[in-house]
Amino acid sequence: MLIKISDFLKADAIFMDIKATEKLDVIKELAEKMVAINMVTDRTAFMNALAKRENLESTGIGDGIAIPHARTNAVQNLVLAFARSPEGVDFSAIDGKPSHLIFLIASPEDKKSEYIMALAKLSRLLRKEPIRELLKSAASPNEILNIIKKHEE
Amino acid sequence: MKSFEKVLLVMTDETDQSVINTAVAICRKEKSRLYVLFIIDSRRINRLGRKGRQKIDDIYRQAEETGWQLLYLTEDEAVENGVWTSLHFEEGNVTNSVNRYVESYGIDVIMVRRKDDMRRVFTDAPVSVIGL
Numbered sequence: 623m624l625i626k627i628s629d630f631l632k633a634d635a636i637f638m639d640i641k642a643t644e645k646l647d648v649i650k651e652l653a654e655k656m657v658a659i660n661m662v663t664d665r666t667a668f669m670n671a672l673a674k675r676e677n678l679e680s681t682g683i684g685d686g687i688a689i690p691h692a693r694t695n696a697v698q699n700l701v702l703a704f705a706r707s708p709e710g711v712d713f714s715a716i717d718g719k720p721s722h723l724i725f726l727i728a729s730p731e732d733k734k735s736e737y738i739m740a741l742a743k744l745s746r747l748l749r750k751e752p753i754r755e756l757l758k759s760a761a762s763p764n765e766i767l768n769i770i771k772k773h774e775e
Numbered sequence: 776m777k778s779f780e781k782v783l784l785v786m787t788d789e790t791d792q793s794v795i796n797t798a799v800a801i802c803r804k805e806k807s808r809l810y811v812l813f814i815i816d817s818r819r820i821n822r823l824g825r826k827g828r829q830k831i832d833d834i835y836r837q838a839e840e841t842g843w844q845l846l847y848l849t850e851d852e853a854v855e856n857g858v859w860t861s862l863h864f865e866e867g868n869v870t871n872s873v874n875r876y877v878e879s880y881g882i883d884v885i886m887v888r889r890k891d892d893m894r895r896v897f898t899d900a901p902v903s904v905i906g907l
Contacts, residue, residue, distance in 0.1 A: 679850060679860045709865070716861060738851065749839075749864070751792030775836070 627702065628745065634659050635703040636763035640724075645676060648711050649690050652703050652726050661701045668696035668728065672738040682715025686758075687748045691727040693737055700729040700736050704766060706758070719725040723748070723757050747774055781883040783848065785873055785896060786813045788841045788870035790829035794888045801886070801905075803856045811849045815866040839864075844865045858886055865907055870895045885894045 637655060640682035642648040649672050656662040675681060682688045688711065703726045710720025725744055729737035747753060747770070756769045782805075784798045790813075802809045815838045824831035846862045853860040861880075864871045873896055876882060882902060887893045889906035897904050 654845075673853060678854050678857070679862070683862065716863060734851065736842050738847045741847040742840055745843045745847075745864070746839050 627744055627774055628767060630700050631702040631704060632775060633763040633767055635661060636766050637705045640705040640707050642703040643709055643711055644694050645711055645713050646750060648724060652705055664696040667694055674708055680716060682713030682721050684715050684717040685755055686719055686722045688713035688721035688724045689744060693722055693729055693731050697712050697728045697730060702727050705748055778883045779807045781880060781882050782807045783810045783812060783876055783885045783887060785887045786845050787816060788838045790845055790888050795852055798886045798907045799856050799858055802858045808859045809853055809879055810861045811846055812863045812865060813846050814869050814872050815842060816869050817867055870899050873900060883885045
């Protein structure tokens, strides 16, 4: 199965400058935006699934990146959202640095393979410093999408 | 009795689901924190590349993809079982990476697949190693 991040990330789920500065507030802000654009059907279940993960692990993978994620039937398909935080958010990252680029991934319970592949693909893509820098300086959601399209294999 | 508070599961692209399941099951039973480290063994990849069947870049790409998938598979299994996890991805020398993680995170026990090319981990690790 070939997964492309750009097939799942849409411009209306890209938020250039989020206001929240605490991890759970960021997830809450993203969840509310995702409910508003009908990506999430059950806000409470969605938040609970993400919060459960955050309690059992750090989704801050270092280098200013966080990928909060969960499998939950609060979504009907694999969904992705992106948020950029100019101030940075403490996601208890493994390198102790604040996260500026936040990708949220969720999938239904029964789509485990797709979900794992999307997480792997995104993590691999974001290990590359030039891509992180481009994402940090992008001016619009469409520019974010184009960067991902151009650089994912 | 040996403390199992912090466990380091060392994985390479040869690690399989049974190793993940066993490591998570032990951590669940012992209420341990599970640090999961996937290492791309540069020397092994260069060796494979020199044999010439695949380009080194392609082998790296494949190993990276496999590595992240194994990390997230482990994490998913751990979350299902209520086990705390921390995922780590490294590239370089296996023994050096393992020893650095043991020191940095105060690891008590290492778990590793017995069939992996991991003899040096067993002989050189500063803490006990469990072969799975």
